[in-house]
Amino acid sequence: MKTQQNRDGNSYSTSGRVGEMVVLVHGIWMTGLEMAMLSKRLRQHGYITRRFYYPSLKSTPADNADSLYQYIKQLPQQRVHLVAHSLGGIVLLHLFERYHDLPPGRLVLMGSPVHGSWVARQLDRNIVTRWLLGRSRERGLLGAAPQWNGGRDLGVIAGIGGFGVGTVLGGVPGPGDGTVAVAETCIAQATDSCHIPTSHTGMVVSPAVAQEVTSFLKTGLFSGNYPALGGKKEAKRMS
Numbered sequence: 001m002k003t004q005q006n007r008d009g010n011s012y013s014t015s016g017r018v019g020e021m022v023v024l025v026h027g028i029w030m031t032g033l034e035m036a037m038l039s040k041r042l043r044q045h046g047y048i049t050r051r052f053y054y055p056s057l058k059s060t061p062a063d064n065a066d067s068l069y070q071y072i073k074q075l076p077q078q079r080v081h082l083v084a085h086s087l088g089g090i091v092l093l094h095l096f097e098r099y100h101d102l103p104p105g106r107l108v109l110m111g112s113p114v115h116g117s118w119v120a121r122q123l124d125r126n127i128v129t130r131w132l133l134g135r136s137r138e139r140g141l142l143g144a145a146p147q148w149n150g151g152r153d154l155g156v157i158a159g160i161g162g163f164g165v166g167t168v169l170g171g172v173p174g175p176g177d178g179t180v181a182v183a184e185t186c187i188a189q190a191t192d193s194c195h196i197p198t199s200h201t202g203m204v205v206s207p208a209v210a211q212e213v214t215s216f217l218k219t220g221l222f223s224g225n226y227p228a229l230g231g232k233k234e235a236k237r238m239s
Helices: 033-043 061-073 087-098 118-124 201-205 207-219
Strands: 003-005 011-013 021-025 048-052 080-085 107-110 154-161 192-198
Touching (some): 021 061, 021 087, 080 087, 107 207, 154 207
Parallel strands (some): 154 192
């Protein structure tokens, strides 16, 4: 089996499994199937991957966090990384607010509006479109999601320059991926962050995003190829 060294000096497999699990958590209106390309790219780096499905409209982010907890607890791997897109990142915040006995691992949020979504607020204001949010509104896309409590490496990826639902509604406030503004994704306590030219939905199939997710899972840092707007802050890697 071929191995290389990551930036921590630890070996990892380039041709087989390293025994570490990555659970992929989709966003609103999705099923997890759209994460297939990212899943494939992570497997090429030796990770075991699973795609967690949850009812994004019928259940609250907190309820979906409970289901995710039960899903993680039945996994045999001792190290479990979590990679979430959009609403999935809010589900992870609820998960870590509610549970403190999760296996070690790193987290990556991709385009997650952790401070609430401008697009969601526009949809919620109109009775014709409010149903599109379902129960994701509750301590979720309209705001009041849990604060990140730290304790492990967290990487935040935001998209810039993309076209999306927000573009149709008049444009998200400030730089963003067309659906989620960069400012909506920021977590001051995050270990590292990067901003990649991609749309919101394009994140899950973007080779650049996959590269940065892989870098963070291996090292606790992004590659540095896509620094955050306004300058890259000092990283605070936990392990």
